């Protein structure tokens with residue numbers, strides 16, 4: 320595996336009409352990993368990715384893709400990098416399969432087109448012109464076109480936007496298969512479950528800067544609100560606390576909060592203690608937050 324990262328962005332600045340959209344952004348995507356870039360609308364994700372694809376020129380900073388400059392070395396990078404743009408970027412007057420075969424013919428060792436057709440369920444609209452495809456069908460075709468050259472690195476801008484659940488799962492399977500083959504993938508998404516399902520690393524961008532990054536599990540760890548539960552009011556909290564080895568407080572009649580770390584053993588002790596005394600637990604929450612909770616806490620709840 321090469322020693323340099325698949326993508327290395329340092330101090331990237333991009334302005335439109337004098338407005339700084341990307342503000343000294345640093346981002347690293349490692350080889351053989353799925354890196355998911357999350358952020359509210361207008362955060363600068365697409366602009367950043369387009370700088371990596373050589374479609375936009377940075378105003379400052381450096382971008383290295385497979386160790387190369389996306390603009391100066393575009394000729395060398397083109398066969399090694401797959402790109403799926405947010406708007407598809409496909410020619411509209413050709414038939415879907417015809418287009419895919421045409422793209423495949425440009426590569427020395429392309430992916431077997433029939434295999435891609437099967438994996439992404441393209442057969443049902445193979446002879447439809449691109450213009451007439453539905454949004455989700457167009458996305459699947461754009462993904463196939465991005466992958467048909469067997470790239471080492473793939474940029475996917477909102478790959479499953481507008482797709483039905485079946486298509487989304489097919490895309491997820493394909494992304495996992497690519498990662499298993501050692502392909503590096505950088506994707507943007509608004510779907511937190513997509514990021515949690517696929518990403519080795521999540522990078523959250525807001526106002527043109529990285530505000531958090533890490534494995535999905537790391538980002539949600541440590542941000543839990545602790546164990547809470549509901550059952551009969553007036554429990555003997557001292558007895559329960561000694562069974563759990565943790566503090567227990569009745570926060571409202573019949574509602575309780577346990578202080579300290581929550582382990583699987585804590586839950587077993589709690590349910591056993593209640594069962595032995597015929598108290599039915601009507602609610603138990605370990606307080607574990609989702610990636611969406613973390614995202615909203617970091618980026619706020621107001622609309623962009």
Ligand SMILES: Nc1ncnc2c1ncn2[C@@H]1O[C@H](COP(=O)(O)OP(=O)(O)OP(=O)(O)O)[C@@H](O)[C@H]1O
Nearest residue numbers: 335336340358359360361362363364365366367405
């Ligand atoms: N060519 C351009 N000229 C002027 N402004 C632009 C241009 N391209 C993007 N912008 C602006 O830059 C900002 C960032 O856009 P960008 O597409 O990078 O955001 P994003 O994070 O990908 O958003 P989304 O989640 O909505 O796709 C937006 O305010 C957008 O209007």
